[in-house]
Amino acid sequence: MKVTVVGAGAVGASCAEYIAIKNFASEVVLLDIKEGFAEGKAMDLMQTASLNGFDTKITGVTNDYSKTADSDICVITSGIPRKPGMTREELIGINAGIVKDVSSNLVKHSPNTIIIVVSNPMDTMAYLVHKTAGLPKNRVIGMGGALDSARFKYRLAEALGAPISDVDGMVIGGHSDTGMVPLTRLATRNSVPVTKFISEERLNQVMEDTKVGGATLTKLLGTSAWYAPGAAVSALVQAIACDQKKMFPCSVMLDGEYGMKDICIGAPVILGRNGIEKIVELELNDAEKAHMKESAEGVRKTNDLLEV
Ligand SMILES: NC(=O)C1=CN([C@@H]2O[C@H](COP(=O)(O)OP(=O)(O)OC[C@H]3O[C@@H](n4cnc5c(N)ncnc54)[C@H](O)[C@@H]3O)[C@@H](O)[C@H]2O)C=CC1
């Protein structure tokens, strides 16, 4: 199993590290445009192998796509992150050109690959890759909902005073400060609806904290987060590589599901060796449907800025 990660920055390196530590891939190629940077990150990570007990071979390359040839899975993290006070959408001007270029280079050398798009604004970048890379729709996946759901569970556990392993929940919709749809109605503590334990007011606070999860960290860190994003990407890579058939909310090209077409937005999918093997349609209530519709309007507004 060969995995390429483009962008050896904060998220790319964290993602490569988690993939290696989980020890399911034979090879991870890190590629960056900055001379020597990916080589340095790869060497540093390889020097953790004997300490962390993995056999995955990590190599770094400067913009040499021939080294990525025949990758089973490619992750795109290249581009700029936001700074405090910015929205993800403001990154489109620089990141669209990078993502388009990178995905076309990847597909040239790995025509059978599955691409996971991470760069922001992620739903629009996933849409761009769908429109330009020429891959079937099951092989382009946007990572956002897996991370947002992990943050939702963190906030739920905090509100419940429970361990995170006790709670379950999912965030669908767009990966943006206003577009996320945390499904509070379906969140549970050991199968019991969380509404049994916390007030509606507290649950609304959990929802709002979840939606601005990325912005909160950006304010604290001065740049956006990387540990949970890297872990979320590695979970998707593992589900595909190990054919786990696990369900994650991912940004997926819809064709009638949730009453939408020609848009990439977060919805639950089953991930296996073929990438997106199924889109799961949930029975949403009227409020959730309205929230999802509003979220899609935001994503479409950003998509309209693309030249595709
Ligand atoms: N979808 C999600 O849930 C998340 C998305 N992100 C996004 O991921 C992206 C990366 O974030 P960080 O790793 O924090 O940024 P970073 O600045 O640490 O790393 C980005 C790397 O991309 C490289 N790069 C730029 N242009 C390139 C090109 N044409 N080819 C190859 N490499 C190139 C840079 O040299 C840099 O090393 C940002 O757009 C950020 O907004 C970050 C966290 C979560």
Ligand SMILES: O=C([O-])CC(=O)C(=O)O
């Ligand atoms: O907040 C950001 O800009 C990066 C990101 O998408 C996240 O951490 O959710």
